[in-house]
Amino acid sequence: MRVLVTGGAGFIGSHLTDALIREGHRVRVLDSLEDQVHEGRKPDYLNAAAEYLWGDVRDRASLRKALKDVEVVFHEAAAVGVGQSMYQIEKYASANVLGTAVLLDTIVNDRLPIKKLLVASSMSIYGEGQYRCASCGPVYPALRSDEQLKERRWEMACPRCRRPAAPEPTPEDKPLMPTSVYAVSKRDQEELCLAVGWSYRIPTVALRYFNVYGTRQALSNPYTGVCAIFSARIKNGHPPMIFEDGRQSRDFVHVSDIVQANLLAMSRSEADYQVFNVGTGRPTSILQIAEALGRLYGAKAAPALTQKFRAGDIRHCVADISRMQRALGFAPQGTLEEGLRELVEWGRRQTAEDRVEAAAKELEAYGLAQG
Numbered sequence: 001m002r003v004l005v006t007g008g009a010g011f012i013g014s015h016l017t018d019a020l021i022r023e024g025h026r027v028r029v030l031d032s033l034e035d036q037v038h039e040g041r042k043p044d045y046l047n048a049a050a051e052y053l054w055g056d057v058r059d060r061a062s063l064r065k066a067l068k069d070v071e072v073v074f075h076e077a078a079a080v081g082v083g084q085s086m087y088q089i090e091k092y093a094s095a096n097v098l099g100t101a102v103l104l105d106t107i108v109n110d111r112l113p114i115k116k117l118l119v120a121s122s123m124s125i126y127g128e129g130q131y132r133c134a135s136c137g138p139v140y141p142a143l144r145s146d147e148q149l150k151e152r153r154w155e156m157a158c159p160r161c162r163r164p165a166a167p168e169p170t171p172e173d174k175p176l177m178p179t180s181v182y183a184v185s186k187r188d189q190e191e192l193c194l195a196v197g198w199s200y201r202i203p204t205v206a207l208r209y210f211n212v213y214g215t216r217q218a219l220s221n222p223y224t225g226v227c228a229i230f231s232a233r234i235k236n237g238h239p240p241m242i243f244e245d246g247r248q249s250r251d252f253v254h255v256s257d258i259v260q261a262n263l264l265a266m267s268r269s270e271a272d273y274q275v276f277n278v279g280t281g282r283p284t285s286i287l288q289i290a291e292a293l294g295r296l297y298g299a300k301a302a303p304a305l306t307q308k309f310r311a312g313d314i315r316h317c318v319a320d321i322s323r324m325q326r327a328l329g330f331a332p333q334g335t336l337e338e339g340l341r342e343l344v345e346w347g348r349r350q351t352a353e354d355r356v357e358a359a360a361k362e363l364e365a366y367g368l369a370q371g
Helices: 011-022 060-067 089-109 146-150 181-199 226-235 255-267 286-297 322-328 336-347 356-365
Strands: 002-006 026-031 051-054 072-075 116-122 131-133 137-139 165-167 204-209 211-213 252-254 274-278
Touching: 002 011, 002 060, 011 026, 011 255, 026 060, 051 060, 060 089, 072 089, 072 255, 089 181, 116 181, 116 255, 181 204, 204 255, 211 226, 211 255, 211 336, 226 286, 226 336, 226 356, 252 255, 252 336, 255 274, 255 322, 274 322, 286 336
Parallel strands: 002 026, 002 072, 026 051, 072 116, 116 204, 204 274, 211 252
Antiparallel strands: 131 137, 131 165
16 A cells, blocks of 8 residues: 555654555655654654655645555644643644644545545543542543642542542543643544545544553653653653652553554554544553653652642543454553563663753743642
8 A cells, every 4th residue: 555654753653654664555754853853853763665755744735745646644743742732822733733634625625535544633632531430420520620739639529429530441432521732633633534534435543542652752852751751851860750649540552552553443444434542441650650660760769749730631541442452453562561661771772851840840930830
């Protein structure tokens, strides 16, 4: 197949490009080499067997060149960063929503014979995950109030009876409640692609990635995934900074499983016009991640629990992956410990500038982080 990967020079896109080439596909990449991610240079891991075009998905001329003779599109290009999106609103809306709109507009109005479109969505569109109340059953709490957070009452309560609510795996039909500009933009990407795909009978799949980690994640980008952010802190001799009490949980999924999910969704018609969670179904606390990375790096300083909180932060969200397991045979590979060990072995060979404190000060300056 002739394949286009937008954002294919980035963390996830480059791993996907490698896998597609291994499977014998002809791969073209369109990437803008965003400075915040790539530090103004081409990464050294680029696959020589792929064709690379350097341009922005919002530029129709670049898109037309990239889409020529393409049969399958993996739309991975996006500005990434929950906190930063709250004060760089135009940047995130433009890169993610307008970029997706221009991609779809070009496909439709140039009448391109695309056979499949796969879009990278995000668990952030759920807001809080699903919870269970012993009295009320499954419930969907909204964000915690500032009053609750200032009192350090971190855990969730049932929105109906106010009794404690326990987190449980979040299915795809949970109501969407995005709590950041980034999350809103990812919901818009997903819904634009599905709406246009359905209307023009372009088989379209949205994959809601949970917390992805692995090699090639930009360690110097303070708005990327928490594993990379903690790695940069530790490599520079600083303790990982953790908001709240560190017991908030996420679903950490290795980039190889993200690739597996994309390949399955491309090859199986059962995936068409569907949305799928891509995770492991296993909760891990942020503190556990910080401690594991510190142990693997041999760090001396323990993680720093700031007891501060950020606007829009959720408490728990873990994937229910049963839909993808049933429909596509998806099965996460390896363990978190193995994945973190691989990340650290790679991370030791990388340079990383610790910009976390500067990013935290920006959040505080906008009133988006409080203590």
